[in-house]
Amino acid sequence: SLSHHENWQRMWRTPTPKPLYDVIIVGGGGHGLATAYYLAKEFGVTNVAVVEKGWLGGGNTARNTTIVRSNYLWDESAQLYEHAMKLWEGLSQDLNYNVMYSPRGVYNLCHTLQDMRDAERRVSANRLNGIDGELLDTRQVETEIPYLDCSKHTRYPIMGATVQRRGGVARHDAVAWGYARGADALGVDLLQNTEVIGFRKQDGVVIGVETTKGFIGAKRVGVVTAGNSGHMAKLAGFRLPIESHPLQALVSEPIKPIIDSVIMSNAVHGYISQSDKGDLVIGAGIDGYNGYGQRGSYPTIEHTLQAIVEMFPVLSRVRMNRQWGGIVDTSPDACPIISKTPVPNLFFNCGWGTGGFKATPGSGHVFAASLAKGEMHPLAKPFAIERFHTGALIDEHGAAAVAH
Numbered sequence: 001s002l003s004h005h006e007n008w009q010r011m012w013r014t015p016t017p018k019p020l021y022d023v024i025i026v027g028g029g030g031h032g033l034a035t036a037y038y039l040a041k042e043f044g045v046t047n048v049a050v051v052e053k054g055w056l057g058g059g060n061t062a063r064n065t066t067i068v069r070s071n072y073l074w075d076e077s078a079q080l081y082e083h084a085m086k087l088w089e090g091l092s093q094d095l096n097y098n099v100m101y102s103p104r105g106v107y108n109l110c111h112t113l114q115d116m117r118d119a120e121r122r123v124s125a126n127r128l129n130g131i132d133g134e135l136l137d138t139r140q141v142e143t144e145i146p147y148l149d150c151s152k153h154t155r156y157p158i159m160g161a162t163v164q165r166r167g168g169v170a171r172h173d174a175v176a177w178g179y180a181r182g183a184d185a186l187g188v189d190l191l192q193n194t195e196v197i198g199f200r201k202q203d204g205v206v207i208g209v210e211t212t213k214g215f216i217g218a219k220r221v222g223v224v225t226a227g228n229s230g231h232m233a234k235l236a237g238f239r240l241p242i243e244s245h246p247l248q249a250l251v252s253e254p255i256k257p258i259i260d261s262v263i264m265s266n267a268v269h270g271y272i273s274q275s276d277k278g279d280l281v282i283g284a285g286i287d288g289y290n291g292y293g294q295r296g297s298y299p300t301i302e303h304t305l306q307a308i309v310e311m312f313p314v315l316s317r318v319r320m321n322r323q324w325g326g327i328v329d330t331s332p333d334a335c336p337i338i339s340k341t342p343v344p345n346l347f348f349n350c351g352w353g354t355g356g357f358k359a360t361p362g363s364g365h366v367f368a369a370s371l372a373k374g375e376m377h378p379l380a381k382p383f384a385i386e387r388f389h390t391g392a393l394i395d396e397h398g399a400a401a402v403a404h
């Protein structure tokens with residue numbers, strides 16, 4: 001049937017690199033593409049290139065499980081993720097491209113009294129920041145999530161949950177493609193199959209990138225290479241407090257609609273939603289070792305599925321269709337690094353760990369503002385590299401909801 005689909009319009013050009021750009025973005029994932037889009041649209045900087053070693057959106061953007069929420073504990077991160085959430089709410093209209101943002105509600109289950117205390121604290125903190133959040137008891141959870149085992153006979157009985165009803169999912173590929181199409185239309189050059197292999201400096205200041213296709217000059221460079229950030233910093237001559245770990249996900253065969261929200265449990269440690277196609281979309285925490293291979297190990301898959309079956313015994317006979325891994329860059333406080341670097345005119349945006357998809361629009365927006373002005377956006381300032389020297393850490397391990 002595809003033979004009848006002729007003369008499709010190209011979504012973006014395949015340009016020849018110019019010798020000099022005002023800004024080069026390294027990494028054509030969602031964050032890099034969003035940065036380029038907002039640079040051109042909001043800040044009038046159109047002489048921009050996105051340099052991507054593979055294909056656009058083929059990294060973690062393609063591999064994530066698309067959970068969107070903003071219920072982080074501390075003011076700094078709550079405000080950053082809520083900035084993203086507000087952009088999600090109008091993104092399809094802004095891009096004129098359906099990113100399928102679906103605010104179907106994200107539940108975080110509580111299995112112990114300490115879980116309940118933490119949940120109450122986080123919901124209260126969220127509300128003080130103007131972010132929606134509710135604390136539910138077992139009976140309410142049972143009513144809202146019909147197939148969840150809320151009986152007293154499980155290993156870790158469910159005592160309650162938080163729910164952020166504006167949270168949900170969005171279509172990962174569409175996010176990358178929508179931003180790419182929008183950026184290209186505004187004049188941004190999207191350079192695929194072009195790997196950055198070094199940074200050229202003059203008197204210690206970055207003046208461009210060495211790539212597999214030659215040198216490309218730039219007045220400012222923004223690096224947004226989730227999973228490879230430590231390596232990129234090494235190429236630039238400094239170290240980041242970042243580890244690269246595999247993070248896996250899997251989907252089942254398509255089944256009839258059974259789960260109409262997103263359900264996450266830190267304690268039994270697994271999460272689940274159902275795609276519009278009917279696949280159950282499943283994941284858990286990182287694999288413990290460091291590495292760059294985009295695959296994970298079997299014990300993590302087994303542990304993840306044990307957690308899912310514990311929460312939803314009704315799913316025990318469902319067959320899994322596909323499993324894959326991405327490489328996430330984790331920081332000591334489970335928060336991103338959005339920062340200037342020791343190299344003038346070189347900026348990094350990384351360390352989103354297991355949770356950066358939800359931040360894509362906000363991250364792109366604040367990074368674009370920072371690159372356009374040469375000064376960090378106020379929402380980005382608390383996430384500077386210096387916090388690992390000053391001790392002003394923002395510990396979001398609890399709200400990360402996926403162990404890392």
Ligand code: FAD
Pocket residue numbers: 026027028029030031032051052053054055056057058059060061062063064065066067068194195196197224225226227228247248249283324325326327328352353354355356357358359
């Ligand atoms: P990427 O999409 O990885 O983009 C980085 C790009 O940089 C890649 O395309 C890569 O090819 C390119 N690159 C690397 N090195 C170079 C180089 N030298 N030269 C040029 N280009 C280079 N987050 C959530 O919020 N919700 C979730 O439900 C969620 N689930 C996840 C599930 C899994 C299995 C995984 C792996 C991650 C998940 N995440 C989730 C995290 C999320 O995917 C990431 O934080 C986010 O996608 C990072 O976006 P990015 O655009 O920075 O990264």
Ligand code: PYC
Pocket residue numbers: 065067068069271283354355356400401402
């Ligand atoms: O950050 O919500 C999240 C998340 C879910 C799965 C992976 N990350």
